[in-house]
Amino acid sequence: MEPSKHRYKKMRTDELIVLAQSDDIKALEELLRTEQRNVFATFSYLTHKRQDVADLTQEALLRVAQNIKTLKDPKHFKSWLNQIVTHLFYDELRKISRKPDIISIDAETDNETGFSIKNILPDTKCKPAEKCISSELEEIIKDKIRSLPRQFRIAIVLRELQGLSYDEIATATQSSIGTVKSRIARARTKLQDGLKNYI
Amino acid sequence: MKELNCEQVSILLTYFIDKKLSDKLIGEIEYHLNTCPNCRERYMSMLRIKKNYQEMKEKICTEDEDTLLINTFMEREYMNFQNNLSSYLDNELDDRENIRIKKFAILSPTARQDLEDMIYFRQILQDSFSKTKSKLKKDLSELTIDKLTRKEKNNRPNEYTQNRFSLLLLIIISFVTSILILFYT
Numbered sequence: 084m085e086p087s088k089h090r091y092k093k094m095r096t097d098e099l100i101v102l103a104q105s106d107d108i109k110a111l112e113e114l115l116r117t118e119q120r121n122v123f124a125t126f127s128y129l130t131h132k133r134q135d136v137a138d139l140t141q142e143a144l145l146r147v148a149q150n151i152k153t154l155k156d157p158k159h160f161k162s163w164l165n166q167i168v169t170h171l172f173y174d175e176l177r178k179i180s181r182k183p184d185i186i187s188i189d190a191e192t193d194n195e196t197g198f199s200i201k202n203i204l205p206d207t208k209c210k211p212a213e214k215c216i217s218s219e220l221e222e223i224i225k226d227k228i229r230s231l232p233r234q235f236r237i238a239i240v241l242r243e244l245q246g247l248s249y250d251e252i253a254t255a256t257q258s259s260i261g262t263v264k265s266r267i268a269r270a271r272t273k274l275q276d277g278l279k280n281y282i
Numbered sequence: 283m284k285e286l287n288c289e290q291v292s293i294l295l296t297y298f299i300d301k302k303l304s305d306k307l308i309g310e311i312e313y314h315l316n317t318c319p320n321c322r323e324r325y326m327s328m329l330r331i332k333k334n335y336q337e338m339k340e341k342i343c344t345e346d347e348d349t350l351l352i353n354t355f356m357e358r359e360y361m362n363f364q365n366n367l368s369s370y371l372d373n374e375l376d377d378r379e380n381i382r383i384k385k386f387a388i389l390s391p392t393a394r395q396d397l398e399d400m401i402y403f404r405q406i407l408q409d410s411f412s413k414t415k416s417k418l419k420k421d422l423s424e425l426t427i428d429k430l431t432r433k434e435k436n437n438r439p440n441e442y443t444q445n446r447f448s449l450l451l452l453i454i455i456s457f458v459t460s461i462l463i464l465f466y467t
């Protein structure tokens with residue numbers, strides 16, 4: 084089955100979607116493979132509990148797999164996928180607010196105070212991009228984003244990480260475009276302020 | 283009447299220039315200026331100074347107004363710039379607002395710096411996201427497909443038991459109905 088697997092790897096997302104919708108399980112698997120990192124990163128910046136990220140990613144992928152046939156236009160896949168992500172995130176928030184003592188026990192210990200600012204300065208010449216910033220800076224950025232109010236957090240992550248338009252974010256979060264616009268602008272200002280000592 | 287001497291004329295010259303004298307005195311000073319080159323020279327230089335001063339004053343005044351106008355314009359545009367910078371970078375502005383932001387970034391060094399800072403900040407965010415993406419070590423796609431197929435398999439016995447339950451219910455209902463029918467007939 085190696086050569087056919089290779090064939091799937093070369094396909095575009097919309098091609099994979101159409102095949103997956105016609106019960107091609109290998110196409111579906113490849114689609115999930117290409118999207119999983121994205122979903123994983125999105126949850127990493129949304130939720131506070133690290134162990135939840137993998138579970139949420141798994142659950143989102145499962146929902147994609149189960150409901151792929153309900154997606155009418157493959158062009159809307161990204162927006163559709165992020166509606167699933169947003170729903171799961173909101174569900175998670177509801178769960179957390181019901182049992183508040185659990186978060187305090189499992190809360191991450193992220194206060195890494197032992198680093199110097201020089202260590203976290205980005206190297207502008209390096210490639211690929213993920214090597215450019217240190218893990219410390221990545222953790223700081225995660226921390227700053229996760230400490231934003233949830234609506235700001237979700238708007239900035241859907242915009243910057245998922246590259247959704249204001250219109251798509253408005254749909255996913257059930258708010259107006261004007262609200263999305265101001266949430267993103269304010270989230271950026273807050274983050275820039277919070278990170279100015281590190282970048 | 284006695285003619286005015288040079289001292290008297292020089293004292294009165296400022297009042298003469300400002301036209302704050304009686305017609306009679308004005309006539310006498312004019313007469314003296316026509317006959318005395320020293321006083322005429324003094325008068326001409328005073329006129330020049332006054333003219334220059336007025337020009338200068340006018341210049342300063344209009345400059346002030348201009349500065350004020352420019353400042354109001356810059357303030358207004360900067361506020362607009364700050365409000366729309368984020369949407370500008372997301373390509374969510376219409377053409378007119380887009381050009382307005384671009385023009386202001388050219389005009390104002392502060393705005394240009396804000397723009398550069400924001401672009402740099404976004405680059406850092408992108409790098410951070412890429413790094414996070416690379417941290418997913420486990421391949422979840424196969425696992426998901428496994429779960430999906432297992433769920434589909436699990437659903438079948440469920441349907442089966444559901445079917446058996448409805449069948450049982452149907453039998454009971456028919457049984458009860460037949461008894462009732464028998465009882466009433």
Ligand SMILES: [Zn+2]
Nearest residue numbers: 287288318321
């Ligand atoms: Zn004289």
